[in-house]
Amino acid sequence: MPSVSDFDLSLHFGCEFTVFNQNAPAKTIETCIGCVQKWLMRTYKGQDAISLKNPWMLNKGTWSPVGDRKVTVQVKSIRGAHQEPVHWALRYEHPDADKAASRYRRWRTDVAVSTDESGARSLAVRLSHYRLPGHVGVDLTDPQSSSPFLVKEIIGAPQLSCHLDSNPLRTKAVELTEETTGDFIACLTDQSRKLPIIYVSREYQSGETAIDADKLAWVLAGLANVYVAESSWTDKLTERLLPRDYQCWNGMLRVYMPGLDLQKGADSVRHRYFLPDLLRITGQEQFQLGLVRSLSIRAVGMSTAQVRSIDDIDRLETQRQLQSLRERLTSADTAEEIQANYETYTKEIERENLELQAQVSAWKSQSAAKEEAISKAEGDRNYYKSENDRLRRGVQDVSTAQAAFLSLSKLPQTKIACGEFFAAAFPYRLCLTERAFASLQDDPFSDLDKVWNAMWHMCNTLWPMLFEKRHDDFAREFERLSTFELAMTEGEQTKGQKKMMREREDTYRGKNIDVTPHIKLFSNAQYARIYFHIDNVDRLLIIGFFGHLTTAGTAKRK
Numbered sequence: 001m002p003s004v005s006d007f008d009l010s011l012h013f014g015c016e017f018t019v020f021n022q023n024a025p026a027k028t029i030e031t032c033i034g035c036v037q038k039w040l041m042r043t044y045k046g047q048d049a050i051s052l053k054n055p056w057m058l059n060k061g062t063w064s065p066v067g068d069r070k071v072t073v074q075v076k077s078i079r080g081a082h083q084e085p086v087h088w089a090l091r092y093e094h095p096d097a098d099k100a101a102s103r104y105r106r107w108r109t110d111v112a113v114s115t116d117e118s119g120a121r122s123l124a125v126r127l128s129h130y131r132l133p134g135h136v137g138v139d140l141t142d143p144q145s146s147s148p149f150l151v152k153e154i155i156g157a158p159q160l161s162c163h164l165d166s167n168p169l170r171t172k173a174v175e176l177t178e179e180t181t182g183d184f185i186a187c188l189t190d191q192s193r194k195l196p197i198i199y200v201s202r203e204y205q206s207g208e209t210a211i212d213a214d215k216l217a218w219v220l221a222g223l224a225n226v227y228v229a230e231s232s233w234t235d236k237l238t239e240r241l242l243p244r245d246y247q248c249w250n251g252m253l254r255v256y257m258p259g260l261d262l263q264k265g266a267d268s269v270r271h272r273y274f275l276p277d278l279l280r281i282t283g284q285e286q287f288q289l290g291l292v293r294s295l296s297i298r299a300v301g302m303s304t305a306q307v308r309s310i311d312d313i314d315r316l317e318t319q320r321q322l323q324s325l326r327e328r329l330t331s332a333d334t335a336e337e338i339q340a341n342y343e344t345y346t347k348e349i350e351r352e353n354l355e356l357q358a359q360v361s362a363w364k365s366q367s368a369a370k371e372e373a374i375s376k377a378e379g380d381r382n383y384y385k386s387e388n389d390r391l392r393r394g395v396q397d398v399s400t401a402q403a404a405f406l407s408l409s410k411l412p413q414t415k416i417a418c419g420e421f422f423a424a425a426f427p428y429r430l431c432l433t434e435r436a437f438a439s440l441q442d443d444p445f446s447d448l449d450k451v452w453n454a455m456w457h458m459c460n461t462l463w464p465m466l467f468e469k470r471h472d473d474f475a476r477e478f479e480r481l482s483t484f485e486l487a488m489t490e491g492e493q494t495k496g497q498k499k500m501m502r503e504r505e506d507t508y509r510g511k512n513i514d515v516t517p518h519i520k521l522f523s524n525a526q527y528a529r530i531y532f533h534i535d536n537v538d539r540l541l542i543i544g545f546f547g548h549l550t551t552a553g554t555a556k557r558k
Helices: 025-043 047-053 149-156 181-189 213-219 232-241 265-270 276-282 284-301 310-329 332-364 368-406 415-425 434-442 448-469 474-482 498-502 552-557
Strands: 010-021 061-063 072-079 085-095 105-115 121-131 160-164 174-176 197-200 225-229 253-256 430-432 485-487 505-508 511-514 518-523 526-535 540-547
Touching: 010 025, 010 284, 025 047, 025 085, 025 105, 025 121, 025 149, 025 160, 072 310, 085 310, 105 310, 121 149, 149 160, 181 232, 197 213, 213 225, 213 284, 225 232, 276 284, 310 448, 415 430, 415 434, 415 448, 415 540, 430 434, 430 448, 434 540, 448 474, 448 518, 448 526, 448 540, 474 485, 505 540, 511 526
Parallel strands: 174 225, 197 225, 430 540
Antiparallel strands: 010 121, 010 160, 061 072, 072 085, 085 105, 105 121, 197 253, 485 518, 505 511, 518 526, 526 540
16 A cells, blocks of 8 residues: 555645743643643543543553554653653645545644754644545545644743744744834844744734734744834834845735845845735635645654654654663673573572482382372472573574674664574574465555564564463453554454465474464554564464465455
C-alpha cells in the first residue's frame, strides 16, 4: 500500500512556539497534555471518549472508538531518568466532516511537546489532510485554513506562557496607541524577532479598517501577532518613524517579516503590503486562507523542535537504543563484569552440583524413605544446571550482539538489512526463513523505524516473556510495552478457510512450521504484519513472512 505522501498530504496549518508553565515549570508538558485531552473530548463526542481521560494519554498507547476504526488516536513519549516526560507526541486521524468528502479525505493532527538541551519546552502543531485511493473526478473542495482551537486554548491557558522569541503570542489584535508606537517600532526592528507581525491601518477619511483585525488575529493565532491602529492619528505617527518604503497607512495591511532592516530600502519587498480595495475584493476569508497557508509553510520549514510528531519519537527511540547499546557494549568494565559474574556464578553452581550429586548417591543407597529428599535434591540440581545454561546463553547473546552492534556504522537503510542485522545480533532469539527475506524485499511498507522497533521488541520484549519471564497475558503486556498489537491467531472465518491458512505454513531447516502469530504495523496509511513461529524447543522466534496475508476480510474487499 502506498504511503500518505503518495496521497498528496497537504499542510493545512502548522506552528511552533515555546511554552512554559509559570506556576510549575516542571509540569509544563503535563499541562499541555491536559489541554490536548480537553480539546479531544470536545472534538470527538462519542460515548467512549471517556477513554481519552485515562493515564495512557500521558505515556503511550493507541485508541479507536468502538464501531469506528477510521478514527484513531496514537500517543508516544520518551521519559527521563526519573520517569519525567521529556518528549510527548499525539496523532489524531479522522474522516472529513463533510459526508461526501469523508469517503476519500482524511484529516491528521500532529501535536508534540519536546524539551531542548537547555530544558525549554516547545509545542509543535501540524494539521494536514490527504486523499485515500479511489477518488476520481472533480477535485475536492479545499477547506478554509485557520488556527485550530487547540492552539488558541493553549495560548489562552492562564497557567501557560506562550512565546516565539521574546514576543508573547496573542489571539486578539493589539491596539496601537500613541504611547506604544515607539515600542512597536522597536519590536519590528528587533533582529532576534522570529514572529511575523501584521499591522492593520485605518482609512484616513472614515477611520475604519478594510479587514476585521480581531478575526484575523484569531485565525492566525500561533503564526503571527496582529496590531491595529487606534486611530488615523496613530498611522500618522508610524509614518514619521518609518521610512517611506516601510510605511503602512490609509487602510493598508502590511506583513512585517523577521529580519527587518530599515536601512535597506530594497529589502522592503519582503514585507508585503495590501491595499484596502484589494482586501475588500478578495474578502476576509479568502485573504486569511492564503495568509495562513503561507505562514504555516514558513513555520514548518523553520522548525527547530526535536519532536514534531510520533514519527520523531520512533526515530529518537531507535537512536537512543542504538547509543545505549554502543555505550554498554564498548565498555570494557561492562564486558569484564559480565564475564567475571559469569565465572563466579558458574563456579558456585559447580560446587553446589558436586555436593548435591554426593547427597543423591548417598541417599540412593539408603532406604526408600529418602525418595522425597532425593527428588528435591535432583530438582535443585536440575535448577542449577538450567541456571548455568541460561547464563551461558546470556554471555553468548551479549558477545554476539556486541560484535553486531560494533560493526554497525549506520542504521539499516532497507527492511532486508534490518532483518539481516537482527538475525546476526540475536541469533539465539530471532531468525528468518527464505520466504521472510523475499517478502521483506517485495512488500511496499516504507517506515524503517517501525520495522526496526518491531524486530527490536521481538528480541528484547517478546522473547523474554515467552521463554524466561513466562508472563500470563503476554500479548497485552507486549502491546503495553511496545505499542505494537500482537495477535496469536486469526479470526474464525479466516481459520475456516484451508486455502488461507495454508498461506501461514512455512519451512525452516527442513521442518514444517506455522506462522499464524503476527505483530501488526501501521504507519502513514500503510499496513503490514510480521508473521512468525514460536519454537519452544530451540527457544526461537522464526519470522516467516512480512506483509499482509489473505484474510476473510481482505478477500471480501477484493
